[in-house]
Amino acid sequence: MRVYPLGNIELSVTFGDCCNFLTETLIFKVVDFEGSYHTILGRPWYTKFMEVPNYTSLKLKTPELNGVIMVRGSFEQAYASGRKHFELASTIANSVELQKLHQTVTEDASNTNGPTLSSTFHPTEDTKPIGVDPNGPTKTVWIGA
Template identity: 45%
Template sequence: MVDPTVSPKWLTKVLMDGGSGLNIIYAKTLNEMGVDRTRLHPTRVPFHGIMPEKQAMPLRQIELPVTFGDQFNYRTKTLTFEVVGFPATFHAILGHPCYTKFIAIPNYTYLKLKIPGPGGVITVDTSFQRSYECEVECCGHATAIVASRELAAIKREVTEEASHTKKSSRSFEPTESSKEVLTDPDSFEGKTARIGTMLSSE
């Protein structure tokens, strides 16, 4: 649960990713939580691996208290989150910094996370059904993003091809250097023609 003073209903989908070097929270999540924007501070450090083949720039950073456990046995630590603006299916991603700070041990086979607490081991778990539903939602989200990018690329290619075809049909591009000469030196109309510079004077 992030920030015990805020209702946890917005944080029902938190991805625990020990391979991520960052803790990430989405701007939409902060909006729904009603977090005061004065708590955010600027950052200029880009990161990779969230958007395929591209670097992403976080909007801001924010420090939030994160609590694991229940009222009888819990631990709370303050974590730094990178705030990102692009859409996602999760509310937040807790990465390696979170694992390290809580000394958390994950077991991905049984979908459990073990954390030492003042009253014994804190166990965080979920159901396989819930995990499957999240996976399906993520796949659908990724497919939609890929489809939209492919459509944008196709539109861009068609536009560029049409522009190139239009330019080719309207313009004449000489294969060699040319110059303009008067068609009738004695005329006052000043009409000219373009001829190749490689031609002889005759």
């Protein structure tokens, strides 16, 4: 899905508690779609504030003068939101247009002149093996000749 911003909004954002906090004025892009999150903090944000996201435990850690600031997510809210968006994605995946595309690809694959589908990798004929293990020929990669 491709989404274009409607504009920008400048907001003052505070992380932490009364003993240890960080307040910054940030510029967010505004988009018109429903998502799992209200905002997405990307690599520029993480770099600027030296933040470390942990998606498994739904935590975001930021080092500050008085210690580490930790923002916690809600597993219940993440599950509910993920479930809702899974259903939306399933609806899109089952759409008529996608079924037509799948049918076209399947027909092309079954065509005798078309590509063959295989679960194994077969290198082209113009390759040569290169040993990457100096202690023996146990590990090799195939490089285009």
